[in-house]
Amino acid sequence: MSFTAYLTQQFDHTSENEFFRILSLGLQERFGKQGGEHVLVGNLNCNGHQIDALFISWGKFIILEFKNYGGKLEFSENNEWKIYNDKKLTFVAGGNQIRNPFHQVRAYKHSIMDFLSLQQNEILNQNRNDINWGHIQGIVVFQQNIKFDNNNLPHNIQPWFRIADNNTIYDVINDITSTNLQFDDNEIKRILEKFNINSTNIYNPKGVPKAKPLVLPINNIAVLDKIVDNCVNELETVNDFQKILTYYYIALEYESYKQLEVIDEHSYQIDWDSAQNFVLNIKKNEKFFNIYENNFNEQFPKDLFIGIEVKFGLIKLPLFYLTRQPKELQDRYNIKIDFCHFELNLPELKKLDLLEDRIEEIKSKTTNLQTITEKIFHIEQLLEIQIELTDKLIVGLSVNSKFTLQTLSEIKKII
Numbered sequence: 001m002s003f004t005a006y007l008t009q010q011f012d013h014t015s016e017n018e019f020f021r022i023l024s025l026g027l028q029e030r031f032g033k034q035g036g037e038h039v040l041v042g043n044l045n046c047n048g049h050q051i052d053a054l055f056i057s058w059g060k061f062i063i064l065e066f067k068n069y070g071g072k073l074e075f076s077e078n079n080e081w082k083i084y085n086d087k088k089l090t091f092v093a094g095g096n097q098i099r100n101p102f103h104q105v106r107a108y109k110h111s112i113m114d115f116l117s118l119q120q121n122e123i124l125n126q127n128r129n130d131i132n133w134g135h136i137q138g139i140v141v142f143q144q145n146i147k148f149d150n151n152n153l154p155h156n157i158q159p160w161f162r163i164a165d166n167n168t169i170y171d172v173i174n175d176i177t178s179t180n181l182q183f184d185d186n187e188i189k190r191i192l193e194k195f196n197i198n199s200t201n202i203y204n205p206k207g208v209p210k211a212k213p214l215v216l217p218i219n220n221i222a223v224l225d226k227i228v229d230n231c232v233n234e235l236e237t238v239n240d241f242q243k244i245l246t247y248y249y250i251a252l253e254y255e256s257y258k259q260l261e262v263i264d265e266h267s268y269q270i271d272w273d274s275a276q277n278f279v280l281n282i283k284k285n286e287k288f289f290n291i292y293e294n295n296f297n298e299q300f301p302k303d304l305f306i307g308i309e310v311k312f313g314l315i316k317l318p319l320f321y322l323t324r325q326p327k328e329l330q331d332r333y334n335i336k337i338d339f340c341h342f343e344l345n346l347p348e349l350k351k352l353d354l355l356e357d358r359i360e361e362i363k364s365k366t367t368n369l370q371t372i373t374e375k376i377f378h379i380e381q382l383l384e385i386q387i388e389l390t391d392k393l394i395v396g397l398s399v400n401s402k403f404t405l406q407t408l409s410e411i412k413k414i415i
Contacts, residue, residue, distance in 0.1 A: 003032040006192070007042040007203040011052075015068045019143045020053065023064075023169065024205040030170050031057065037185040042203065044195055047111040050095075054112075056188055059177035063108050063138040065101055067092060070144025073163065077102060077154055079384045080354065082313060083146070089315045091352045091383075099358075102161065105138035109160070112136060116191070123190045132180035137162070141169050260347045262305045262318075264291045265396035272389055280306065280335040280393065288395060295397055296326050304335075307394035308342060308372060313385045318394040320372060321345045339372050 005024040011017050020042050031038040038057040043050070053064035069092055071085030081092040081100050094104030113133040116123065124131055142165040150162055164172040183191070192198070266288035268280060283289050295301045304326055307318025320342040326332050344366055349359050362382055366375040376387045 003028045003038040005040040005203040006201040021205045037188045049111050061136045061181050065140045068143045073146045073148040091354045101140040119194045135178040135180045261399040262396040267392040278337045303398040305396045305398040309390045309392045311388040317348050323398045
């Protein structure tokens with residue numbers, strides 16, 4: 001009777017290393033005195049997939065995927081998951097640009113099934129025909145407390161998929177069992193051998209594992225290549241010079257999104273029933289009016305930021321925006337607003353941890369839409385979230401790199 005933890009190498013993130021230590025100690029306490037082998041394997045590779053952990057024992061083969069979030073969880077089978085914590089919304093994606101953790105664990109499951117199916121004659125004892133790798137289980141484990149009921153999972157995935165947090169994981173693992181995964185101790189050892197796990201990988205939760213060399217994260221080159229290809233395909237004629245400029249333009253555009261920072265934000269009322277000929281009267285907010293005047297008198301005034309506030313699920317944010325240079329306005333106090341010119345506020349979406357390619361998908365599907373209502377409808381469909389206009393515009397000053405904005409303007413004239 002024993003419990004043994006293995007770690008092939010340290011995780012990339014401190015939180016993962018800390019949680020693996022806590023998990024190892026908890027499983028040691030839960031299973032250390034039970035009969036048979038119980039093993040936890042951390043940070044292993046299978047067919048190109050980097051898997052956080054596996055737990056294997058009599059009747060159990062469980063994939064564990066760690067996520068360092070906490071709060072109220074909203075599950076989606078096909079789209080990003082949502083976590084609400086103190087009125088903050090975070091989208092929870094899978095690793096390596098995978099849409100969500102369920103897709104991620106499902107991919108891991110099929111990869112392990114394929115791998116072990118090819119090896120099973122060397123793993124299983126003779127004359128065994130009762131093992132079914134399809135009974136492998138998957139758990140997404142949140143390292144912080146979450147509010148979620150597994151009974152709300154779709155019925156078709158409940159037999160093999162669970163969600164747990166740092167408190168419930170031990171009971172969830174304990175409850176999982178399958179008569180088609182009843183490995184004896186020798187079979188468990190042979191499974192470990194197929195994953196190249198041996199005594200040199202034994203993990204001591206009270207010791208300090210060897211440091212892992214720094215691995216640089218994948219950059220956004222692949223995302224940019226995909227966007228450039230989509231852009232040049234829309235041009236009637238394109239040469240190498242145009243493609244280079246397009247690539248540079250998009251790279252700068254992404255940089256400008258990161259640089260977009262709004263200061264001195266104030267709210268202005270709007271009645272959407274009469275918004276067709278809306279005029280923003282800057283003087284209606286005395287505090288911002290004074291800030292606006294002082295900014296106008298500077299040698300290099302900051303741009304005016306105007307954002308459309310929406311209720312985005314359970315939070316509020318300026319989902320669409322435009323910027324204007326104060327000295328180029330015909331009437332800097334009464335500003336005519338054409339809502340067809342508002343852009344998607346990508347920095348706000350980035351704050352919610354949406355993937356780069358997911359943000360680009362939303363942008364590409366909404367850019368050519370004329371009305372805010374149309375854009376909201378498409379974003380609701382893509383993200384499975386309810387969006388409502390509030391009665392406020394968010395007005396402030398935009399801090400951007402003037403060099404980047406000027407360069408974008410000049411390149412756009414050429415391409």
